[in-house]
Amino acid sequence: MILLDIKNLTLEIDLSAGWVKALDKINMVIHEGQIHALVGESGSGKSLIIKAIVGALPKRWRITADRMTWRGQNLLTMSAKARRKLIRKDISVIFQNPLESLDPSLTLGQQLKEMLPSDKLTKTWFWQRNEEKQVLAIKLLHKVGIKNHNLCLTSYPHQIANDVVQKFMVAMALASEPRLIIADDPTKGMEVTSKTQILKLLSRVNQVKSMSILFVSHDLLAISSMASYMTVLYCGQTVESGDLKQLRKRAFHPYTQALLDSAPSFRKDLPPKSPLSSLDGAIPTLHHLPIGCRLGPRCPRARRECVATPQIRRVHTHFYSCHFPLHWDAK
Numbered sequence: 650m651i652l653l654d655i656k657n658l659t660l661e662i663d664l665s666a667g668w669v670k671a672l673d674k675i676n677m678v679i680h681e682g683q684i685h686a687l688v689g690e691s692g693s694g695k696s697l698i699i700k701a702i703v704g705a706l707p708k709r710w711r712i713t714a715d716r717m718t719w720r721g722q723n724l725l726t727m728s729a730k731a732r733r734k735l736i737r738k739d740i741s742v743i744f745q746n747p748l749e750s751l752d753p754s755l756t757l758g759q760q761l762k763e764m765l766p767s768d769k770l771t772k773t774w775f776w777q778r779n780e781e782k783q784v785l786a787i788k789l790l791h792k793v794g795i796k797n798h799n800l801c802l803t804s805y806p807h808q809i810a811n812d813v814v815q816k817f818m819v820a821m822a823l824a825s826e827p828r829l830i831i832a833d834d835p836t837k838g839m840e841v842t843s844k845t846q847i848l849k850l851l852s853r854v855n856q857v858k859s860m861s862i863l864f865v866s867h868d869l870l871a872i873s874s875m876a877s878y879m880t881v882l883y884c885g886q887t888v889e890s891g892d893l894k895q896l897r898k899r900a901f902h903p904y905t906q907a908l909l910d911s912a913p914s915f916r917k918d919l920p921p922k923s924p925l926s927s928l929d930g931a932i933p934t935l936h937h938l939p940i941g942c943r944l945g946p947r948c949p950r951a952r953r954e955c956v957a958t959p960q961i962r963r964v965h966t967h968f969y970s971c972h973f974p975l976h977w978d979a980k
Contacts, residue, residue: 650680650720651678651681652680653679654718655702655714655716656676656717658675658713660701660706661711664936669936670938672694675694675887676887682860683878685877685879685880687866688880693884695833698882704736719735719740740829741831742822742833743822743831743833744833745837747814748811756803757802757803758803760821761786761789765782765785765824770782792850793816793846793850816847818835819850819851828861832864834868835864848871851875876893879896884938884943884944885943886943888902888969888971889905889967896909901975902969902970940956941958941959942970942972
């Protein structure tokens, strides 16, 4: 079953130089029980897509799409009240900067208990419900690896270490038992043990409860260990999407191949101090977006035809947008 279906999502932002397309015809489909990876450099538009899904964009920005539905319901025509209700029930977000996402004036315990859905509580009287919420909150904290639950529940966000606050955000995301968790780089800044713990937790939740996960990250090693499908973004455009194993084995788009090559290698025959592979240049700013294929100025395969926007091509379940894909070399 398809949960989230996005086709030709376009987001225009009003800058001093005029309206620019921060997102240009984004396509993405998330199925029930799927771990879907969203990959791209900083500035490629990953966080904007998340905000567009949950309706957290400024009203002055223009957003259009041929289709943007959640289980068949149109998110763009839905009222703000209905959308908030849907997001609270079915979609949870683990934001990239937890300290900026939490209320600094409330303790972590108050914020976690607020996320617990009332239909999960069995008691009648308010003091019994408060005790039940306390028990459920402690269970959630233990589930994400926070052992000192008393300190965490009674502290304010700025009083707790960053990696613990990130784990707390995961606990908040699990509180409502949503159908989809959007994890915006949930392991950023974590040490290896905590990072592995969080990845295993998300994988276990996906397997046991068939909870879908949109995993947004720069860490290709983490993505390859848990995701089954991957969508690659560059500068607000979808450049390639398909089965992760197939993309790793044979990428069609030059940017996807550059991302895969940039991942650290652990081969024993690798000479010491070998430089990491990287693509020349930098991602353009919104004020200076190239026409046509936005990778053109950095692409080693760019030609005159690249000034026109490439159409989406399909090979079985593999989609890509490139005038001169890598698989042409094999012909």
